[in-house]
Amino acid sequence: MIMRPPGKSARALLAATLLAPALATAQDAQGQNVTLELNAVEQVDEACRISFLIQNGHDTDIAQAVYEAVLFDTEGRVDRMTLFDFGALPAARPRVRQFVVPGMACTALGRLLINGADTCTGDGVAPDACVRDLTLRSRAEGVEVMG
Template sequence: MSAYTKLACALCLAAATVAGPSFAQDAQGAHISIELNALEPIEGACRISFLVQNGHPTDIEQAVYEAVLFDTEGRVDRLTLFDFGALPSARPRVRQFTLTGLACAGLGRLLVNGAETCTGDGIPAAACTDGLELRSRTDVEVLG
């Protein structure tokens, strides 16, 4: 490897190190990620826990998503709204919702239909849906 090539590699490595997370965010694009993290059966209900991350450079004052819950047979059980509240920029938040009359074992899929509300200073309404990243740490599939 020539001295010039070594210098070029060192400069590229230094630039990547300095750019760090902001470079990664620019390459990936600002978005919201929602992870279905846990399901907990409680008396006559199911507690659903989500891990949410706002990847936008500014805070979101309120994010409300419309969701459709399907049973294990693929039938619609209910439509509901999940109000995730305020989502500070670049900080993970856990939000829990208790759904009465729902058995956790009977939940097969969760479909995020879209954002009912998405507000914040300088935040366009589409900020909560463009590039929305969905995943699950449970056996329940999450779609969007």
């Protein structure tokens, strides 16, 4: 039998085997939750387009996730309450969702509060799966996300 150095696919398999415990630990650290990131805000005519990066960290798909959000102006006053329908969220897959808020200048948006989940459904999905250990963050300069 002739032994040869591992090829690319053999090296990739070996690396995946060696890294699997570390990846599993990283996924366990993430936990069974939803991560919601306010990624960007952009003025579009007389409206503010709000972009989110959302990831379902659960083992099962979420068929529909709808969050109640409160938008505050830069002075801390409630501008409006609304529902953001993020639709289907496959397990362990990131998704980008955009919402256009009419009659709002993005520069007037100071904070965004996720008040809770109005809807969170799916086969085998716990009723509190969309809010339990919800992780929130913002990359939009000057706009804080709370929950």
